[in-house]
Amino acid sequence: MSISSSGRTYRVALVAHDAQKQRMVEWVGENRDVFDDAKIFSTGTTGGLLLKSYPDLKVTPLKSGPLGGDQQIGALICEEKLDALIFFTDPLSPLPHDVDVKALTRLATVYDLPSACSPSTANLIVHGMRDTFL
Numbered sequence: 488m489s490i491s492s493s494g495r496t497y498r499v500a501l502v503a504h505d506a507q508k509q510r511m512v513e514w515v516g517e518n519r520d521v522f523d524d525a526k527i528f529s530t531g532t533t534g535g536l537l538l539k540s541y542p543d544l545k546v547t548p549l550k551s552g553p554l555g556g557d558q559q560i561g562a563l564i565c566e567e568k569l570d571a572l573i574f575f576t577d578p579l580s581p582l583p584h585d586v587d588v589k590a591l592t593r594l595a596t597v598y599d600l601p602s603a604c605s606p607s608t609a610n611l612i613v614h615g616m617r618d619t620f621l
């Protein structure tokens with residue numbers, strides 16, 4: 488059964504910091520039933536890796552995170568063009584664009600967008616996606 492069988496296409500942002508990128512690729516692979524027909528927005532490097540592993544996914548890669556990609560995803564949240572944000576963050580490394588990361592997660596809260604910063608919480612969101620959209 489496809490995600491759009493409910494008549495709606497799920498719109499999700501998938502973002503991962505470097506130390507979490509491999510986990511993100513694996514996690515998407517584990518949840519292909521949810522993502523096969525979803526409209527996916529990603530920061531540049533994350534999106535490139537997802538497309539390399541799964542060329543048939545509908546991924547729109549934006550700018551790389553440190554070059555404004557987080558802010559582009561934040562803009563999509565403000566415009567209410569996303570249904571969820573899955574952002575595998577790296578809590579153990581300093582980042583040059585930490586303020587952008589904070590702004591992005593803050594906007595997800597401002598707009599009460601379902602969001603997850605780790606795989607276990609992301610699993611709960613895809614569980615909900617299956618219930619709502621499959």
Ligand SMILES: O=C(CO)COP(=O)(O)O
Nearest residue numbers: 530531532533551552553
């Ligand atoms: O830095 C990021 C999010 O803050 C991710 O960006 P990339 O996917 O371009 O590495």
